[in-house]
Amino acid sequence: MSNVLNISPAPHIFAKDTTRSLMLDVIIALSPALIASIYYFGYGAIIVTLTSVVSCLVFEYLIQRFVLKGPVTITDGSAVVTGLLLAFNLPSNMPVFIIIIGSIVSIGIAKMTFGGLGNNPFNPALVGRVFLLISFPVQMTSWPVPSGFNTGYSDAVTGATPLALVKEGLKNGESVSDLMHQVPSHMQMFYGHMGGSMGEVAAAALILGLIYMLIRKTITWHIPVAVLGSIAAFTAILWLINPDKNADPMFHLLTGGVMLGAIFMATDYVTSPMSYKGMIIFGVGIGVLTVIIRVFGAYPEGISFAILIMNAFVPLMNKYIKPVRFGEEVSNG
């Protein structure tokens, strides 16, 4: 018989979504924020993004080809996503060599040592960011002030983020209401007109990305809502107790990396729980830890640490938080 038929167990048809198309969806969802940061920070943002994405791809290729001597899977898009997220977590005037070091850490240490895509316990981009934050604290915390597309790459005027400003001010005994006059208004922060890492400032653009991913069913609402909701709830309580010492919830939601973290970092497939219940607990954990670090800790921003800490609990959650099986708790009505 010349025409040999294919045989496989059922099912015989498959959904259109592939790993690559999911990654592409994430990249599309990230693009509004990328455009916003180019708009605010000029071509420095382009340099940082390109360096980060290209070096992530290159390192993934080199490691898979020459160290692991296995199949090369850079086309699945996961390295591009890692590169973009790493870039989003860096100031737009970051020296190129530091970005490359960050990429090595992200891809080489956080991803490939654990077995590549799907096996890394911690979010690679965040590991890279935290590594850089600890190794190069000066470069990592001198954020350019957004000043339009024509801003130079290395000669940008730098300033503190609103979060750092408030934290410093509170330490010096100033009251929140005074400090609020020194930071941009909530509306400005919503559109991203403030200092910060290049991808995290424009809340509006990030929310646009969230809406896209929800429509495309790339992610579910559970993690972002749990993170943002718990941050809002926790800071609201603190704010109501003492509005002089604590900033309002809106301020906390719009500043720092909360939006980026809640929408893109915490929802990373590999490092988040697989059940809805687990996702909610994971999200709430991130929210609470973020606020604790921000309000009581030494760092002005805590979401990256919070996500990494909760990442460590994900295997446990996957093991012990089980959905209630169909027919397990029979309630026949």
Next chain:
Amino acid sequence: MIKTFPYGGTHPPDNKLTADGKIVYPPLPSSVSIPLLQHAGIPAISVVTKGDKVLTGQLIAKAGGFISANIHSSVSGVVTKIDKVTDSSGYKQESIIIEVTGDEWKDTIDRDPAIRREIILSGEEILNRCLESGIVGLGGAAFPTHVKLKVPAGKKCDLLIINGVECEPYLTSDHRMMLEKGEEIITGILIMMKALNVSRAMIGIENNKPDTIEHLGKLCKEISEITVHPLKVKYPQGGEKQLIKALINREVPSGGLPIDVGVVVQNAGTAFAVYEAVQKNKPLIERVVTITGKSLASPSNYMVRIGTLVSDLIKAAGGLPENTGKIINGGPMMGKAVTTADVPVVKATSGIVILKKEESLRRPVGPCIRCGKCNTVCALKLEPYLLMALTRKDLTERAETERITDCCECGSCSYICPAARPLLDYIRLGKSQVLQMKRERTLEKNKA
């Protein structure tokens, strides 16, 4: 609000190419090959020998036990061989091969097409008639109907659900049956209600078949016991457990049967077969089979004699297309791929789907990205990724506590997986290993 089951499920593209195709009677085949195991349970035992002349509807194999079914000749002719023949899985199976000489029916069968609504037989007699006529569930599992219609001692049944969901893509055999044989099906439902001694029946139909919903709704207007319920389209709604949950919000307990929540589910096609057996004394010798596929010249719904070769039907539907990559016995989600088209149609064959070469291959398997999509589509709230991992590591006991045996093998997990991982392949294997372990356990217990 239109009902559906609350969690899990997917939406594979419908592709109901034959939804408007009337049921056609293809020409009689030149020979039929009737396997002795066409149902769930033990094989039937042949009661004919080589050279015997048989009539259409004549008993040729008797049920081999309680969970088994009689088998009747679907044509009139001469038994040429009783031998092992390759079945759809490639393994050999005892079959009776009959050379067709004509279409002479047994005279006890009432061939008058007029509908007989009056139910004369008692409940007990109905069960006997189902047993004699070899009626099995025509939805796919082919479980003997007389067993299913007998409520076990200590159990109570208060509702009969008729499964007209047909959630498998491509297939339209139930759809056409309900549309063209609606009155017979309604009578069949009343017969089954009498056998079960229940006063209520519900017909669940997905709302991608509005014509059927309207048609049956009209027919049931006068009959207050039977109600028609449109359901939101979602796979695998045709699964018994999902259908019960969707219609009356009862959950069949893990490891249990629908009767545990007082329900019996029967396929719409089965209702028609029951009608014919009880009212016309006609055994199960033919059924509707959808022959379909995007590359096929004329996809159609055929009323097919059991034992007809699939290749004959494909010929009738325009011949096997050049670039055929896969022939599926059943629907594309749960059906079995066959190695050759020369396999007979059996009682459980609801359709034949032909896939083009480019549609037929799986994507290369990638690493699990832990997206959790398999968890979210599982209608039984299992964790397919975990069950696959456990099976690969041979952790059979752990797989058992994770309720691998609850899996209904609907295939939603493999369907949705973006990394194209063979989740169900391994879960099916794990299931068989857990069942094997359970059997060994009971054996040991009996010994001790």
Next chain:
Amino acid sequence: MSSTVLMTIISLTLLGLLSSVILYFIAQKFQVFEDPRIDEIQAILPAANCGGCGFAGCRNFAEALVKADTMDGLNCPVGGSGTMTAAARILGKEPVPADPMVAVLLCNGTPGNRPRTSKYDGASDCRITHNLYAGETDCAFGCVSHGDCVKVCSFDAMYMDNRTGLPVIIDEKCVACGLCVKACPRKIIELRKKAKKDRKLYVACANKDKGGPARRACKVACIACNKCLNVCEFGAIKIENNLAYIDALKCTFCRKCVSVCPTESILELNFPPPKAKAEVREATVNA
């Protein structure tokens, strides 16, 4: 400063002493008596924990040996008679000699012999294919070529030959632990008595179909023609389920059966005078 250091040293020392005293008494109180011979025997076992003896691991086997009255039926296939004699000496029991065994594959369905009639496109696992259907060829009994046996072999004694699609057993490394026998869903790996110079003579077929269909599915299938049965002078061949079987205990390697077999389904391996025919066949199997 110095007082802090001093205090630390004193308190830690006292704590250590106290713990050691407690530990000593607990160890005395809860000591479990174990036959010292168990340790001795475990020390001479190969420590492969392969389960070839029928026990979960080497320790369990050692326990069973000490407990048992005779060494009948207890054998470590990996260690062989040397290990068992040593164990017998420790226990002061009579060693029961067991024949060294080796695994052989009862299938020679290379692509040349067995034409492919379908293409399998599912998960690469012998058991899944076996449960699903007959396999890529028409033979429902032969090797399905996904290498479950190779995956379980913990002695590196097997590999998949990509050209033939069949697993190959390396005689020198095979210890006859039987893991591959258990792993094979089609039960086509057999443990046979090891002969001098690794000579082997066996029917490399497991097809229980009648001659016609078996031959159609595979050129080298056993068709149960009885020719070998008739030619064998030692009663070493029996035919069951349309399949000839050569009893390794009775076979004298006269090789008369090989020459009469019409389908060349009897394999002769590692025999010295390379007849032209035998060489060709060996190439298809061992290459």
